[in-house]
Amino acid sequence: MDCAADSCATDTISRDCISELAQEYAAYTTIPIAKEKAQFEESVELLLNRLDEYCQLVDLIRSDTSLCLNSTLPHIYAKSQQMKAIFERIDKLEVFVGVVRRNVAVMEGLVLKAEADVGSVSSVKKMLQLFKLPLFGTPKKTSQSPKQAVNHGRIKVKTTAEQQEAKRKEREQKLKLYTAGMSKVFSKRAAGELDEDLLTVSGQLLSANPDVYTLWNIRREVYTAWKQLKTKDEMQTSLEGELQFLEQCLRVNPKSYGVWQHRAWVLEAVPQSRWAQELELCNKFLNYDERNFHCWDHRRLVVDRGHVSADDELQFTSEKIKDNFSNFSSWHYRSKLLPLLHPNLAHPGGIDEDTLQSEFELVQNAVFTDPDDQSSWFYHRWLLGRQQRKLRVEMCHISSTTNHLIVTLNKSVKYGKDFQLVVTVDGDLTEVLWEAAGGREYCPVWMARLSKDQLRDDATHKVTVCLGPDSDVVTLHLDTEVTETNYLQPSSNGSMFSFEQSATASTVLTEQLDMCQQLHELEPENKWTLLSLLLLMRAVDHRKYSNETMSCIEKLTQVDPMRLNYYKDCRSKILMENAIESLASASCKICLRDAGLTSLHHLEYLACLAEVDLSHNALRRIQDGFLLQHVHVLDLSHNKITTCEGLSGLDGLQTLDLSYNSLVDVDDLHPLSSCPQLKLLNIEGNAVCSTSGARQQLRAMLHNVPVIHMDR
């Protein structure tokens, strides 16, 4: 019974458990559908939005397409119909251009012939030239040569990706051809196959790039080998073919060194010479470009080999100049031809007076037509000329205290090679050892030391110096009172430096001065006129025009500020020349204080002086300072000097004033350590004084200088 009751109780418990479990299971399987549904709906909404957008897009495209179909396409069609007519017209125009080009060529030939028959008809030719280049010639900037390591005049153009790709493909193709061509050429050359095929392949490569110099060499090898194998006629034909090929190359690239060089070689190699025809080619290419210096040089070869007369060539330059005054190449050529045709016997390298006169007239025409054309002015400057100077002794110095003999010549020369000096002391021929200032090989200043036996300061001496049998003898006298003396060559025709300006007669110079004065009145701002005026005034009478000269320079610095420093240096040169010319024979010092000097000139003329004052100027360096071999006292204070380079090895220098300059580093003063006599150096007012430790460093570096003045 207990058992039954027990089992009954157990049943009740398990039933409860089961129902509880079932309920829990039921709860477990219930899904929260609302949340899921919300998420789902959101997704659908999003999809619908996208669909909407898509539909709008489709609508947009549809409307665009209809626009395209209904309106743009008909427009394009209409335009293309119109273009057809234009294309036809372009085609006709091209034909017309061809016809005109042929006609012009024919006409040019006829004109050339007519000119040859009748003489120059330059106005017709000039008119024809007007047509030629821009319309029918190849425009200069469409160079197709693939130079990239050296580009000249290749404009950078922005390109689209598509264009770039097309170009890349084209280049890839070209590169393949180039590489294949080159390896074929090299292997044929290595195998000794110097045949027609080698010419063809190398020719294709050279047409694309005429600067591959090795290929021209290979072609020369071919023709050289053929010379042994072929008849003269065959060689003539082959080489004439080569000349034609070269002309094609020149048309593409008229400035290729390789092409012109090869052409010269072929012309030498061709059995029957063709120099006369070649002159025609030169004419043609100088018509395309009158400044092509390759062609001018080629022309001179042709003239030489073809025995063309210098007279004919002069005529050619006259025509070229008539066409265009501004043709520097032609003026240049005249400067080479005239001394051959009309030499000036008195002045080697110059031209005779009559020719000079007519050349001046030609230049006059040019500069009155265009006063800004520099070509004719450069030529004018040449006509004014510079005299070839005969070597002579300009100055001498002798001292019986130092036993120094210093000679200044008018040129930089080398002893033994260019000149020799004969020295006598008291009538006795004396062997001396000559040394150039600064230890140079070529120099205008030469020094020798006489022995104490030869030159005593308690005796009277007569010393002579002479360049040779044809030269003047320079005589110097010393006695117990005068222990040192200077000699100065008396200047002929008033100006020591007139050779710088002119070798021409003074009447011609005066006429030219008048011409420039007239032009100056017409064109007061023209710098070329001012510069010539300056030069001519110096040449005609530098004392009379001294004020005008200076105002000319002042004006030049205003009208041409880019070359301000050139004009300032010109001014310094003139001032120094004037000062040197004013030196008396006995002078031992020169003063150029506060003169506004920016540069130094003709220092060889100061080589025999003991005192030189260049203070209060605007000098930055002492160019050629090594020439001041005798100077004892040198005043360079209040300048802008940044370096003592040029002041080394000055044997006579005792006092040097460099105060108030722009010396910054101690090292800038190093050259002074080689001046053995230097006793007093003043460097006050230079930045170097304020560098720490400068005093000690200078003492160590310049232990040869007992007294150095510097800022405290």
Next chain:
Amino acid sequence: MALPVKDVTISESAPSELLLQKHISYISAYGTKKDDYEYCMTEYLRLSGIYWGLTVMDLMHSLELMDRQEVLQFVRECQHECGGVGASIGHDPHLLYTLSAVQVVTLYDAVDTLDVDAVVKYIVGLQTDEGGFMGDKWGEVDTRFSFCAITCLALLGRLDAVNVDKAVEFVLSCMNFDGGFGCRPCSESHSGQIYCCVGMLAIVGRLHHIDADQLGWWLCERQLPSGGLNGRPEKLPDVCYSWWVLSSLSIIGRLHWIDKEKLVRFILATQDEETGGFADRPGDMVDPFHTLFGIAGLSLLGNTAVKPVNPVFCMPEETIRRLGLKPQML
């Protein structure tokens, strides 16, 4: 009939600062694209290209970015048995590329890369009876080659190997009415040629033959209103003349005769702001040649961001000093 002056105008937007970093990237990238069309098509002047690139990189303190071993190996392979050096492997020997090779090995202080005795022998063999030099065995004579020959020998310390007096005589026979020099006797003056002749005379210490005032005047007249320099009268300005004209003026001590500020402005305007490098004129395509001469010009004009350049050798001043060379300067 007054002709308008041939010149260019510099736009306000043109670069006015030195874009050094861009130029370094431009040059260092130039030689890395060996399959590049432009690179391949300039094979005929490769060695000169290498000289331009290395020199400008050295001036920009960046020589270490270049592959020294590769360059020297290439130079070695370009030398022929005759001693002369070709522009590239397989190309014929010529003085132009022999000079570039000598400049490159000097820059790297690796002269032994070349057979120096053979180089000297090659150069000696090219001197003519008149004293001039042929560019190669085919006989073209030009004052450029006088410069190449003398410069090579000076860099190699072997000037005694040729007849210097004769060489000077030839160069002087090419002097003109304007004080300048041309390619051959009677040839018109040209700034590039003037640089060669003045440089050659400076190396052998014969500048006294030059009328420096006359030549300096002609050279300073090369400056146009834009500030740029042209090579001959009535020609357009070009950056490479910033080198030829400027170095000549510097050698004859007359650099201050031109307007430096305006020239600096012109050179800077030829830079390409996108790619780096300098062009001949503002807005044109850049190349390593004009990049060297742009940078070298700026160096002569006193720009201190780049190394000082030697006006005669167109190499860093420190390299020329290392060799103990002291060309004459007026």
